[in-house]
Amino acid sequence: MSGTSGTDTTVVVHPDADVLAAAAAARLIAALADVQARKGSASVVLTGGGTGIAVLEQVRRSPARDAVDWSRLDVYWGDERFVPADDAERNEKQAREALLDHVPVDESRVHPMAASDGAFGDDPDAAAAAYAETLAAAARSASTATGAAEVPSFDVLLLGLGGEGHTASIFPNSPAAGENRVSVVAVRDCPKPPPTRLSLTFPAIRAAEEVWLLTSGEAKADAVALALAGADPVSLPVAGARGKQRTVWLLDKAAAAKAQTTR
Numbered sequence: 001m002s003g004t005s006g007t008d009t010t011v012v013v014h015p016d017a018d019v020l021a022a023a024a025a026a027r028l029i030a031a032l033a034d035v036q037a038r039k040g041s042a043s044v045v046l047t048g049g050g051t052g053i054a055v056l057e058q059v060r061r062s063p064a065r066d067a068v069d070w071s072r073l074d075v076y077w078g079d080e081r082f083v084p085a086d087d088a089e090r091n092e093k094q095a096r097e098a099l100l101d102h103v104p105v106d107e108s109r110v111h112p113m114a115a116s117d118g119a120f121g122d123d124p125d126a127a128a129a130a131y132a133e134t135l136a137a138a139a140r141s142a143s144t145a146t147g148a149a150e151v152p153s154f155d156v157l158l159l160g161l162g163g164e165g166h167t168a169s170i171f172p173n174s175p176a177a178g179e180n181r182v183s184v185v186a187v188r189d190c191p192k193p194p195p196t197r198l199s200l201t202f203p204a205i206r207a208a209e210e211v212w213l214l215t216s217g218e219a220k221a222d223a224v225a226l227a228l229a230g231a232d233p234v235s236l237p238v239a240g241a242r243g244k245q246r247t248v249w250l251l252d253k254a255a256a257a258k259a260q261t262t263r
């Protein structure tokens, strides 16, 4: 199925959230191994949220886990809660506990977004600008194309979504939903706590070769159906998440219940 954006849109519906997490983990392992076989290294953008972290836990448990050469993987985040580094709400902390602390990643290739007690103190705008520079520097070092890209061409970018349509920390009708210049923004007064976050913007998300949307549960069914039907990305941000080559929706039956899918 080709999405309205011109990239290929694939929708895969799994029986339940557990199968979704395990199948998405298997898909991620295979995808990263394929990219590494082709290019020597690979890059992934991780997401927060229960589904995204469940996928990382399943990767950790997978017998196929080490098909990925973890030392040649660049790891980024699509968003982060702007809280102290050891706060349980941190997406980085949850990702490390679920997977990264259990595989031999090259720490110089793991790029967390700053914490509120980190190098930029409690200034989320400075932290966002610093992450944008991290992405620009990575793009410069990888760039073979002419012109300065602002973000690397991520191989796989993982996203979750909220029932009202947010993705990463781009919330409906927010300044971030209309941001089309910078790659990373600070987000305040988020309806989903914690209230202050850092988030990639649509230009950064759309730099990815593949964007995978991972979600489960009936609470997401309306947002999934509206996004697949082509909703306005400002009022339903997840509708604006698409990859250059491919956009993959990985759902369970409950989340797909109101969407027009073949299964």
Ligand SMILES: O=C(O)[C@H](O)[C@@H](O)[C@H](O)[C@H](O)COP(=O)(O)O
Pocket: 047, 048, 049, 050, 051, 052, 079, 080, 081, 091, 159, 160, 161, 162, 166, 167, 168, 169, 192, 215
């Ligand atoms: O930091 C975050 O909160 C996430 O990036 C956010 O976008 C999340 O993915 C969705 O809210 C879905 O979360 P659940 O999978 O827990 O519903």
